[in-house]
Amino acid sequence: MTAGILLSSQTRGDWVELSAAGSWTAEYAGAIEPQVDAATRDITARSIAINIARVDYLDTYGAWLIERTIRSWKNQGREARLVGLREDYRGLFEKVHSGTQTLSPPEPRPNSIIATLESVGRTMAAVGADLVQLAQMLGSLLVAVKRVALRPTTFRFTSMVHHLERVGWRAVPIVLLITVLIGAILAQQGIFHFRKFGADIYVIDMVGVLVLREVGVLIVCIMVAGRSGSSYTAELGAMRMREEIDALRTMGFDPVEVLILPRILALVIAVPVLTFLGSMAALYGGGLVSWLYGGIQPEVFLTRLREAVTSTTFEVGMIKAPFMALVIGLVACVEGLQVQGSAESLGEKTTNSVVKAIFLVIVLDGIFAMFFASIGM
Amino acid sequence: MAKESVIEVRDLVVDLKGNRVLNGVNLDVYRGEILGFVGASGAGKSVLTRTIVGLLPKERGRIDVFGVNLDEAGEMQRQEIERRWGILFQQGALFSSLTVGENVEFPIKEYLDVSDRLMTEIAITKLEMVGLKPDVYRKYPSELSGGMIKRVALARALALDPEILFLDEPTSGLDPISAGDFDQLILTLQRVSSIAVFMVTHDLDSLHTICDRIAVLGDGKIIEAGTMDTMLASQHPWLKAYFHGVRARSGLKAAASN
Numbered sequence: 001m002t003a004g005i006l007l008s009s010q011t012r013g014d015w016v017e018l019s020a021a022g023s024w025t026a027e028y029a030g031a032i033e034p035q036v037d038a039a040t041r042d043i044t045a046r047s048i049a050i051n052i053a054r055v056d057y058l059d060t061y062g063a064w065l066i067e068r069t070i071r072s073w074k075n076q077g078r079e080a081r082l083v084g085l086r087e088d089y090r091g092l093f094e095k096v097h098s099g100t101q102t103l104s105p106p107e108p109r110p111n112s113i114i115a116t117l118e119s120v121g122r123t124m125a126a127v128g129a130d131l132v133q134l135a136q137m138l139g140s141l142l143v144a145v146k147r148v149a150l151r152p153t154t155f156r157f158t159s160m161v162h163h164l165e166r167v168g169w170r171a172v173p174i175v176l177l178i179t180v181l182i183g184a185i186l187a188q189q190g191i192f193h194f195r196k197f198g199a200d201i202y203v204i205d206m207v208g209v210l211v212l213r214e215v216g217v218l219i220v221c222i223m224v225a226g227r228s229g230s231s232y233t234a235e236l237g238a239m240r241m242r243e244e245i246d247a248l249r250t251m252g253f254d255p256v257e258v259l260i261l262p263r264i265l266a267l268v269i270a271v272p273v274l275t276f277l278g279s280m281a282a283l284y285g286g287g288l289v290s291w292l293y294g295g296i297q298p299e300v301f302l303t304r305l306r307e308a309v310t311s312t313t314f315e316v317g318m319i320k321a322p323f324m325a326l327v328i329g330l331v332a333c334v335e336g337l338q339v340q341g342s343a344e345s346l347g348e349k350t351t352n353s354v355v356k357a358i359f360l361v362i363v364l365d366g367i368f369a370m371f372f373a374s375i376g377m
Numbered sequence: 378m379a380k381e382s383v384i385e386v387r388d389l390v391v392d393l394k395g396n397r398v399l400n401g402v403n404l405d406v407y408r409g410e411i412l413g414f415v416g417a418s419g420a421g422k423s424v425l426t427r428t429i430v431g432l433l434p435k436e437r438g439r440i441d442v443f444g445v446n447l448d449e450a451g452e453m454q455r456q457e458i459e460r461r462w463g464i465l466f467q468q469g470a471l472f473s474s475l476t477v478g479e480n481v482e483f484p485i486k487e488y489l490d491v492s493d494r495l496m497t498e499i500a501i502t503k504l505e506m507v508g509l510k511p512d513v514y515r516k517y518p519s520e521l522s523g524g525m526i527k528r529v530a531l532a533r534a535l536a537l538d539p540e541i542l543f544l545d546e547p548t549s550g551l552d553p554i555s556a557g558d559f560d561q562l563i564l565t566l567q568r569v570s571s572i573a574v575f576m577v578t579h580d581l582d583s584l585h586t587i588c589d590r591i592a593v594l595g596d597g598k599i600i601e602a603g604t605m606d607t608m609l610a611s612q613h614p615w616l617k618a619y620f621h622g623v624r625a626r627s628g629l630k631a632a633a634s635n
Contacts, residue, residue: 029499030490059538059570064502065495091569099505141453277516341519342473 005035006041016045017083021054024062035063053084059128063096112279130334131354137256138333141264151214160262167228169268173221174227175274176281179236182219182283183211184289191294202296204301205308207286211311218365221324224271225357229332232263233353235347236336245337255337264329271325272318279317312377324361331357380407382441382575383541384429389438389615390430398424400597402438406541411567412573415619416594420546422424422577423467426543426593429575430464440591444540461489462541463534467549469526471518477504478514484536503532508562524555528562535566542567544576556580560587593619 005022005069018110026034039168050065050066052058060064073080085093110118146157237257239245245255284306335353339346384406391399398421406412416422427433429440431447442458445448450458454608471480473567480489485491491499507528518526523575525545547563548556560580563581563588567574584591585605593616599609609618 028487029495030492033492058501060535061491061495061499061538064499069499088571091565095506095565095569096502099502100511101501101505102511243484342517344474358618 005032014045015047015049015050016043019050019051020052021056022067024052024065025055025057025059026061027356029061029065031231032062032065032095036069040069040073048073048078048080049083050080050087051084052082053086055086055186058089058092060092060096060348063092064072067093067096088197132300133334133338137260138332140254140256141261141330144254144261147254147257148261154257156258156262159258160266161372163263164270166231167224167266167275171224171227171270171274175223175278179216179219179281180280180285182215183207183287186210186215186282187289188293191290195294201300201304203294204286204296204304207290208283208305208309211279211286212309212317212364214317216362217275217320217324219282220271220275220278220290220321221361222358224267224274224325225328225332225361227355228270229328229357230350230354231271232329232332233304233336233339233350234346236260236333237349240337240339241341241346249314259370260329260333263333265324267325267329268322271328272321275318275321279314297349316372316377318366319364321365323368324364326336327360327364328357331360380410383405383443384575385439385441386425386429387439387441389440390618391424391433391438392422393433397597399428401535402597402599404599404602406573407590408573409542409567409571410589411484411563411576411587413588413591414575414577414594415579415584415591417615418579420455420593420594422596423545426545426577428573430543431463460537462543463537463538464543465527465530465534465538465545465547467516467545468621469527469529471533476514477516477521480529481533481536482519484533488563492559497589500532500536503535504529506535506566507559507613517627524551524559527551527559527606531562531566533587540568540572542574544571544574544578546577546579548578548580550618553582557582558587563587570625 005020011017022028050069052066055062070080070082082093109115187207189202189205191200193199194203194206239259245259248255248258261278273371287298290301291298332353335349335356339349382405384404386402386404389399389402390397397461402425414422414425424433428435429442445458447455447458449476469559471477472483475483478497479502481503482496485496488503489496501514504511505595506510506515509525509532513521513525513529518529521529531547544563548559550557551559558582562578563574567579567587576583576588588605590602590604591608593600593608595615597614600613601608601616608616611617611620
């Protein structure tokens, strides 16, 4: 196949005839386009004819290039016509010719300052809307709890156990691994710096209080938000995309009761358990490093730990866990139900779910810190 | 003149999760014809389509496209072939994060070196050719109805003026009027650019009205291939049930009375 060419002008009276030859196909369209422009630019005659009798192959690209030339010619108030059209290409030309190509102009871009202000405004409004939606979800959840409490047989126990296994049992190894490491790192850093003023032994106080009150529950919640919150959002989002949630609703089921309650309940049960296991693992990691790196004997570590922490320290950490689980679950489910049709939206909502859940967990931790301080715990 | 095969499938064997789905399929698709491809649900129609276009691996056998054995084709040759076929997936498979226009322009941008202006114009021409208004150009797939999505997907499949068009159940999920329109659209476009169309379908009306030839898949093989008359004359029990069933009879009657 040879590339398409447009041979220039052959004057016939007041007509200029251009003759096209070769392959006018997609493959050569990029090369033909400038040729067409060049060949037609300098013609001064009032009328042109494009002869395509010698074209070997023609597809939509070639047909459009010819049609475009004719149109621009006619738009200038001049005459243009097509000659030598082969019968088998007539349909193609008619199709291309019937197109209108009328594209409404794109919306003008607003001034960049205004656009920034607008996006800030929209973000603030979205934050407000998010809080409202969280409150709504909490409300529907409580209604579902009430309904289930009145008719306990309707509770999806199997579903809850299934989710408990996913978010609780299967999370145990990774939670243990990470909390052991965190405990070990805390102890190592403590020993390294406390040794300078001979206060090695207070590392045990630091590790004990920090792990039990704050770090254990926070690390576990951040991991659960990343591991289980994201999967809740993606699951519910995919269900929404495939209209499974609408199907449930039309069958007279409440999606909150069927899908969300078992999931959130599973989190509320799993997170305290994981927090307990994680805190113990962190203390173990801290003890191990104190012994191997800091030379503090395990007996000394345990004795000192018993003096440093009280049951209150432990309770403070554990009380926070179910509330944080509730926040993670609510955020994950709200985001999941907001997924729109596109794959991009699913990804965006999953990211949002994790980011918002971690943020809210930390905010909640701050509120709890103020609360416990004011009641003297 | 002997008919030129654009696709030649020989003794194709395909396993899926340990099950033998296709067991010795022989099939030709000729240039410029519309081949209707039928078979019971789960018989492996989509598997064959997906194997030909290279989405599924094959166990044994040979697939030639445009006379080139796909196993022996190099990277460049393979790309060249892929440029010359277009595929319409059952659900449209439009990229949801791109606008309709960007979807149609996507293959053009990847494969051809043309100016932005020409690319836009071609995309709009294609959209108009499949019967859409140019103003869908800036919309997103999520804003379109099912029938429009199929049309956009067809425009995208046609973006590079392919020589083979694979259609996976093009009329499923459309109302009878839209399905009829879509059939006519395929027929018009096929006549306009004389491409080979390989159409997996369950729609008896499509088979009657637009298919030149029909191939039937059953038990992992092609049971029968030929014109509608061959199908009607066949004594194979599945074919008899398919083409002489209640739905088929009323369809035939309607076709005959036209």
